[in-house]
Amino acid sequence: MKAKxxxxxxxxxxxxxxxxxxxxxxxxxxLVMFGGPDGGDxxxxxxxxxxxxxxxxxxxxxxxxxxxxxxxGGPGQGQKMYGRRGRDLVIPVPxxxxxxxxxxxxxVADITSPxxxxxxxxxxxxxxxNVHFKSSVNQAPTEHTPGGEPEERRLRLELKTIAxxxxxxxxxxxxxxxxxxxxxxxxxIASYPFTTINPMVGTIVYPDYARIAMADVPxxxxxxxxxxxxxxxxxxxxxxxxxxxxxxxxxxxxxxEPWTDYEVLKKEISDYSIELxxxxxxxxxxxxxxxxSRENLARFVKETGVRPIAIxxxxxxxxxAFKDELRKIVDPKTRFHHTHAEHxxxxxxxxxxxxxxxPAEAMKFATFLKLGKPKKKSHPSRxxxx
Numbered sequence: 607m608k609a610k611x612x613x614x615x616x617x618x619x620x621x622x623x624x625x626x627x628x629x630x631x632x633x634x635x636x637l638v639m640f641g642g643p644d645g646g647d648x649x650x651x652x653x654x655x656x657x658x659x660x661x662x663x664x665x666x667x668x669x670x671x672x673x674x675x676x677x678x679g680g681p682g683q684g685q686k687m688y689g690r691r692g693r694d695l696v697i698p699v700p701x702x703x704x705x706x707x708x709x710x711x712x713x714v715a716d717i718t719s720p721x722x723x724x725x726x727x728x729x730x731x732x733x734x735x736n737v738h739f740k741s742s743v744n745q746a747p748t749e750h751t752p753g754g755e756p757e758e759r760r761l762r763l764e765l766k767t768i769a770x771x772x773x774x775x776x777x778x779x780x781x782x783x784x785x786x787x788x789x790x791x792x793x794x795i796a797s798y799p800f801t802t803i804n805p806m807v808g809t810i811v812y813p814d815y816a817r818i819a820m821a822d823v824p825x826x827x828x829x830x831x832x833x834x835x836x837x838x839x840x841x842x843x844x845x846x847x848x849x850x851x852x853x854x855x856x857x858x859x860x861x862x863e864p865w866t867d868y869e870v871l872k873k874e875i876s877d878y879s880i881e882l883x884x885x886x887x888x889x890x891x892x893x894x895x896x897x898x899s900r901e902n903l904a905r906f907v908k909e910t911g912v913r914p915i916a917i918x919x920x921x922x923x924x925x926x927a928f929k930d931e932l933r934k935i936v937d938p939k940t941r942f943h944h945t946h947a948e949h950x951x952x953x954x955x956x957x958x959x960x961x962x963x964x965p966a967e968a969m970k971f972a973t974f975l976k977l978g979k980p981k982k983k984s985h986p987s988r989x990x991x992x
Contacts, residue, residue: 613669614765614805614843617708623651623676623692625730625753628738631684632746643746644686645736648753649679651729652692656705656715656763658722659698663807665763668697676727679753682735692729702768702846708760718768718846726761730754764842767805769821770936772847774875776826776867779855780892782806783919785822788929805843810929816938821847826874841878849935850875850887854914856903857896864891864902865909886935889914890928895921 626648633641654676668674674697680689705715705726715724731754739747773781785791789808810818823843844850852871854864868889876883891903891914907913915931917924957965 612805613665615763616665616669616672617760617762618668618672618674619758619760620654620674620727621676621758622654622727622729622756623678624756625649625651625732626679626681626689626692627752628733628735628750629682629684629687630736630748630750633685643736643740644684645750646682646684646687647689647735647738648682648732649689649691650732651679651754651756652676652694653725653729654727655694655696656699656703656717656724656726657696658701658703658717658720660701660720662698662700664700665703665765668699668763676729676756678756679729679732681753682733682750686735686737689732691732694729696723699763700765702766704764704766706762706764708762714761727757727759730756766845767807767821767823767843768846769807769819769843770847770938771818771820771849771851771932772844773820773822773851773853774826774844774871775853775892776855776862776871777824778859779853779867780919781822781853784853784890784892784917785820787919787922787925789820791822810932812929812933812938814940816933816940818932818936818938820851826871841875845879845882848885849932850882850885851932852887852889852914853892854889854906855893856891856899856906856914856916857893858898858902859893865906868906868910868912888928888931888935891916892919894918894923 628648629645631645633644654674674695676695677692679692682689699717701718703717707714714726717724733751733753736747736750739749775781785806785808788810791806791808806822808820810820821843852868854868855862856864858864889912893899894916895918903916915924915928917928951971956971957968959968
């Protein structure tokens with residue numbers, strides 16, 4: 607049996623730790639005339655916590671281990687000793703994970719930021735020892751309270767890929783090829799349909815280090831919004847995209863008509879979500895290196911009234927124009943620490959740095975470096991004596 611390699615939905619059973627019971631104890635020591643109660647409190651039970659991790663992209667670990675139980679708190683002891691606190695169970699989940707209560711359907715948490723944590727089951731409080739119940743009229747109390755009960759619930763986790771742009775198109779439209787030439791992602795590429803069976807995310811990096819995350823989902827066919835093919839299972843991975851990129855096979859592979867494919871794709875997205883269909887979109891005419899693509903492009907414009915961006919992953923035609931249009935819509939932030947304009951610099955004046963040695967004049971253009979004068983250090987013989 608082939609093992610699963612990608613899971614984007616799973617139901618888990620979570621239970622926090624039970625609080626430790628308080629203790630009933632009295633001080634008994636030699637030569638101590640008055641003892642009194644000294645029972646300590648129980649420890650608090652551990653929490654169940656989901657924490658976002660950038661190092662995983664699937665709910666696979668929870669699929670194979672769906673029972674998530676935190677540690678119980680320890681009971682209190684004599685001599686006013688508190689019970690140990692139960693260890694929290696911290697479970698890493700991928701970015702874009704939505705947590706729902708399986709019984710009520712309510713959203714418990716939406717984990718979208720790196721390092722974000724969500725307590726989904728809070729540990730029970732520790733019980734009080736009998737030291738809390740002494741008074742002037744009850745000098746030898748035997749009362750204590752039990753630890754708080756754990757919180758137990760069934761949760762449904764759904765993964766929705768976080769990406770600025772989502773690629774959608776029919777099988778063999780060239781979505782994976784486009785992702786591979788624009789980013790360092792390595793999706794599987796082959797000439798048969800449904801080569802992509804799992805969402806794949808790549809990052810487009812611009813010269814100023816601005817970044818755009820782009821997601822490739824399995825091919826969509828007619829009826830995907832009703833569950834036909836793989837579309838329904840993976841259309842949700844486009845829900846967080848700021849812009850949709852319709853990748854149209856302008857070569858008409860498998861005797862397809864590009865203008866018909868475009869209308870079908872629009873209809874499937876509208877049937878799935880009106881809000882998703884209303885988001886900004888780019889139309890890309892792929893495989894323009896084929897001879898028939900020019901004729902099909904002219905008819906596509908005539909039939910749809912849309913002029914797409916003509917590209918070819920084989921010859922790299924039009925890729926820069928596509929990246930520029932995508933950047934205008936997404937508007938990512940530059941990753942420079944400081945812009946050159948703030949320092950009164952123009953990159954056109956930067957000297958040539960392709961030689962064996964970098965000119966000293968070029969170093970002032972490295973605005974991310976702290977090139978100020980170092981702080982003056984005190985004489986080592988002075989030490990800390992003032």
